[in-house]
Amino acid sequence: MTEKLHRLAALLQARDDLDTRIAALTGRSARPGDIGEFIAAQVFDIELASTAIQAGYDGVFRSGPLAGRTVNVKTYGDAFTGIDISPHPCEFYLVFSGPPRPLGAVRHHQWQISAAYLFDTPRLLETLTSRGVKIGIATSIRRSDLDAARIFPGTNATPALHLTPEQTALLSLFGAQVTSRPAGDQPGSDINYQDS
Structure with a gap:
């Protein structure tokens, strides 16, 4: 469980870093x-x-x-x-x-x-x-x-x-994108930053 929390902390930091870059580009929030x-x-x-x-x-x-x-x-x-x-x-x-x-699906969009x-x-x-x-x-x-x-x-x-x-x-440019990642990537590298 501790390992999951460490990984989550790294993922959130990486997401915050990208959000900061997006906000700098757009002049608005991410x-x-x-x-x-x-x-x-x-x-x-x-x-x-x-x-x-x-x-x-x-x-x-x-x-x-x-x-x-x-x-x-x-x-x-x-x-x-x-x-x-x-x-x-x-x-x-x-x-x-x-x-x-999909109906009833709970997943990342x-x-x-x-x-x-x-x-x-x-x-x-x-x-x-x-x-x-x-x-x-x-x-x-x-x-x-x-x-x-x-x-x-x-x-x-x-x-x-x-x-x-x-x-x-x-x-x-913002349409469907296929992402693939090699198994065993470092924590923080498997984030998909196309959140809605």
């Missing part, structure tokens, strides 16, 4: 939401709010068909488990999601973007309200809602924003 906002700003030319606690929206599109429109960026391990819809107004929700989690969705907020709220869905922290979303809003990967179902090949390539 939390999944802040990382997602940084990626969204770079890929979609979004001017982020000066503070990460801006009510309602995280930034404004600077260019393209949505220039001047507000957006709230969300990052989830699996968006199908529900999304947080704030009572504060924003015009769009841009949601990054990892792959669906790698940090990755396997899909991106763009929701027109007024239209989404109208749809959900008509179904009697409770709006809040874990708002229930149907698979058909996600399919209709998907902008990555593949064809764009949402006409409001079509990804360029460059944007698609940039989002693909």
Whole structure:
């Protein structure tokens, strides 16, 4: 048991070191939401709010068909488990999601973007309200809602924003990654830093 605690301490220190490097790169924390906002700003030319606690929206599109429109960026391990819809107004929700989690599975969920969705907020709220869905922290979303809003990967179902090949390539950088490690690595070397 003592050996496990020593190994855990080494792993946590290694994770803290990486989180510090991520925060230095992004200018924000290494939390999944802040990382997602940084990626969204770079890929979609979004001017982020000066503070990460801006009510309602995280930034404004600077260019393209949505220039001047507000957006709230969300990052989830699996968006199908529900999304947080704030009572504060924003015009769009841009949601990054990892792959669906198997039902009943308790496991580490790698940090990755396997899909991106763009929701027109007024239209989404109208749809959900008509179904009697409770709006809040874990708002229930149907698979058909996600399919209709998907902008990555593949064809764009949402006409409001079509990804360029460059944007698609940039989002693909954060897709599924296969990691393999030789048996017997030193403590701290077998951490997967793609936490969600």
